[in-house]
Amino acid sequence: MKAARIMRVFAQRLLARNSWSRNISYxxxxxxxxxIAMSGGVDSSVAALFLKNAGHEVFAIHMQNWDEEEEQGTHKGPGVCSSAQDLLDVKRTCRLLDIPLHEVGAHRTPRRDGEDLRLPV
Structure with a gap:
């Protein structure tokens, strides 16, 4: 797939920099x-790729921390994070890497002190 190849080439070029070690220790x-906490960005996607390629059984967790409708009008314009786009990016990456995704909507339920988030594992 084209997207998987792009991610692989990006990771290889990143590691080819003199300041980066090519010997990653697991x-x-x-x-x-x-x-692995997946944000939809490059760092978590490449980390997931490295772990998967190293033979680990990887699963992703994506947590949405805010509701865009509640924030509507306060943060608009270019460069603004979209939780919907982040989730689409995470889903696409998980599909490409063939890893399961667990979504946690932390914005939906107010948490009491001491209450933890339980993930289905």
Whole structure:
């Protein structure tokens, strides 16, 4: 797929810079499933790609922290983050990498002190 190739080439070029090590260590990654927080950006996407290529069982978590309708009118224009676009980017990346995605909508339910978010694993 074209998008997967673009991501792979980007990662290779990023690692080819003199300031980056080509020897990535996965010693600190535990055995078993690995959760990665996916923002929709390049950093988390490339990290997921590296972990997947290293043979880890990876699953993604994407958390939407705000409701765009509530924020409507306060932050508009070029360069403004869109939670809807972020989610589309995460879904596309997870589809390309063939990793499951768990969506958490933290904006929907007010959290009480001490209450935790439980993820379906």
């Amino acid at each position: 010693d600190g990654v535990p055995k078993g499933p690995v959760a």
